[in-house]
Amino acid sequence: MTPEQRLAELGIALPAAPPAVAAYVPWVQTGNLVMTSGQLPWRDGAMAYAGKLGVDLRDDEGYQAARLCAINAIAQLKAAAGELSRIRRIVRVEGYVHCGPGYRGHPQVLNGASDLFNDVFGERGRHTRLALGIHEMPLDAAIELSVWAEVGDGANDQG
């Protein structure tokens, strides 16, 4: 099953890869590495999850925000790779959680992204992760996610 088929099975329609919000680009490939710019929880051009975890948003909302950032990141990876089966490995997920004083739920909330990568890419979705709290996020976004992936030369490349 290709990652695209798995996304369809999960009922996820990839959006158009969200454009950058300023003077930069949403992804770059160097050698076999693709990296994305910081992905925010955009849906249909609107910020779907704004505010701080532990203040304005519950953890289940944070989980959905992280999942939405991951969907947007996958859209960027598809724009970069053409076909998601060319992704040999999700190598790194950087998860930044907009949160208030004393917040400790970063790992659970970021699993909204990690679970999706594992679900869509299987063994190739197993990634390293960074989890950090941020006191003030651009555009008041609940989550920002940056993703690095290794891309292969062909659709049947086995890494």
Added chain:
Amino acid sequence: MTPEQRLAELGIALPAAPPAVAAYVPWVQTGNLVMTSGQLPWRDGAMAYAGKLGVDLRDDEGYQAARLCAINAIAQLKAAAGELSRIRRIVRVEGYVHCGPGYRGHPQVLNGASDLFNDVFGERGRHTRLALGIHEMPLDAAIELSVWAEVGDGANDQG
């Protein structure tokens, strides 16, 4: 026009590449990737922009701080690559903004760096970007910037 010529046209004299402030080095090359340590807004050995955006500094000062960090980063890239025309691509700019409660101007302020990379390197300056707020920065620096670039084998390398 080379990046050095473009810098001259912009009236920018690259400083000596700022040294690291502790037990590390300012840049490393691995394969074709060069990465810099966190670059701060140093000018002539002094911190030119200290304090927090939204509290101590206006956005136009933050823009200049980000631009100055980018100038220092370009000095590091030149130290690494010898000639800036060997830079095939600015691949990633990580922008950390020292800011107070409720600050949302990260994208505009970090354009001070992005605009310069685009201006000096043209198509090769088009980068991915990460924008995050930081509540307490080392040395009270207004901005910290980390830059990744792809470097080629020769001056006329076309990537």
Added chain:
Amino acid sequence: MTPEQRLAELGIALPAAPPAVAAYVPWVQTGNLVMTSGQLPWRDGAMAYAGKLGVDLRDDEGYQAARLCAINAIAQLKAAAGELSRIRRIVRVEGYVHCGPGYRGHPQVLNGASDLFNDVFGERGRHTRLALGIHEMPLDAAIELSVWAEVGDGANDQG
């Protein structure tokens, strides 16, 4: 002297590489690059340094926390590379310091990690570094460290 011999000389017994705390893996290799997930100051399965620098912890405790994160990162690198002599270069150390209002000791505290990398790996330990303050850290960890290294093809690889 191998890095393992140098560790023994320093009286450091590498722990079992700490497992990830959620739906991800502790390290990934892509090409010649190994990157770790965020390493926390775990010792014998317990968080050895919790709280914020400048509030709950002194700088000398922060230095030890950063050193402990570095030991855990070296355990991950050994898990990835088999033998530490296959590490050609520590290329990047990202140091995140959990800290309270007005804290400025990030560089000194993170030297707890940098000094160890330099001590264990010698010239190959000379790394770039990022130093940032974090207001709320996962699991209340005092320090989080992410490490990138270049790994060679053989034990006597000279980079």
